Amino acid sequence: MFEPLQPVSLRKRIVLGAAFFVLFFLGWAFFTLSGIIPPLFLADPLATLQTGVTLFVEFDFLHDIAITLWRVVGGFVVAAILAVPLGVAMGAFKPIEAFLEPFVSFCRYLPASAFIPLLILWAGVGEAQKLSVIFIGSVFQIVLMVAVIVGATRRDLVEAAYTLGADARGIVWRVIVPGAAPQIAETLRLVLGWAWTYVIVAELVGSSSGIGHMIMDSQRLLDTGQMIFGIVCIGVIGLVSDLAFRRLNQRLYGWAF
Amino acid sequence: MALLQVDGVSRVFAGIAGGAPTQALQPTDLVVADHDFLTILGPSGCGKSTLLRIIAGLDQPTTGQVLLAGEKIQRPGPDRGMVFQSYTLFPWLTVRENIGFGLREKGMPADLQQDIIAHYVARTGLTGFESHYPKMLSGGMQQRTALARALANDPKMLLLDEPFGALDHQTRALMQELLLGIWETDRKTVLFVTHDIDEAIFMGTRVAVMSARPGRIKTQLPIDLPHPRHYTVKTTAEFSAYKAQLTEEIRAESIRAAQMQP
Ligand SMILES: Nc1ncnc2c1ncn2[C@@H]1O[C@H](COP(=O)(O)OP(=O)(O)OP(=O)(O)O)[C@@H](O)[C@H]1O
């Protein structure tokens, strides 16, 4: 049963994965419904579900979700459009890498959330500020990871392309880019996951809409049910978008998986 | 006419992390005539790949120069098609697209590309596999595709670095016959590196033997076996005589190579 690196069947994988969720909910229900943990600290699963329904029906929570989604996707797409070409250029051309890599590495360690006060000063509390947080949080990570992926291009394939008459342009567009594409897509999937964590932080401060704002409001009302429901929603959306992204990658880059 | 001329080419690799430099190739001369099938035979580590990579333009010689049709080789180009020992098909392209890689790079019209691809698919026995990706192919099929990819470019000469080295015995024999058959029709100049004596004799019009590391071309032996060659030639007395002679040459070098190991 516990043989190292032995794959497990798809059915077993699904059953095992679902089993943990069931266990988790059972544990949650046990500690809250039995009164071991008072509702002020943690709402029970049923109450959470109920407040969730109220949120959707009475408070137009769908609108908050849509706003948050747009912020994540907006900031992330702008970051990706800028960062992927830059990362490819850095990975492929070493002088560009030498020029930019130290600075980008430095920026990568600047915590996006620490920029929020500054961004509020610069951009106010509007959408530009929210998008900027996501952008700052994603762009440097993508640049560096793409540069590493591109730098690891198989040299034997580059040499083969040269002997087939490719020039520098052909090497970049017909060897480096297609060869790195699946891993770049996987990187984007990963960073999109991180972007979800930044958006909530951005919405906790100076926001009048979005999932993060709702969570912040619920704290004022001591409504742990709403807070947990908000967190679960983020988890579910994150999981679904991640699965969709992974499917898309596997479909686009069947040769690599 | 000499198509390829190697003049005093040597190669010294800088030592790693301040270590002593490695001489991989002693100054070597070699002339390959048009339509030759020259096999280069040598013990492991004698610099066969190094020499071939320099001719391909993928590596620069420390001394000397290589001339192709009188012009000095500076960089790799489509006039020298190469098949590597390792599998180097582009994994994101199908067999058809792999074969057409160089044609597309030339900017050839698509319908013309398809004609040439179809021709080489048929000649290398890849019919039915055109839409397969490399990972779906056996090693033998991958090397056929690599050969077709190099041939489709219509290079002045083919450089083959132990292309069948990783294949099992039977597949290898079939690939030898395939390549020899193609050469017998086209007579395109071939430089074929191997450490397999049978392979060197069976396919070559000439065999060049390299000395142990640091290598150089020590002797050359014309192979006067008639063409077209059938695989049964391997059991003839002439073949055995060549084999005995080359075995002696190689053995001496292999022993020297083994003694040089630290
Ligand atoms: N990039 C390199 N840096 C340092 N030394 C190298 C490099 N490439 C090759 N060598 C050395 O040069 C020598 C010749 O190598 P080469 O690959 O040409 O041998 P070969 O005849 O092709 O051997 P094989 O039959 O095993 O493929 C070897 O001793 C090898 O260690």
Ligand SMILES: [Mg+2]
């Ligand atoms: Mg070699």
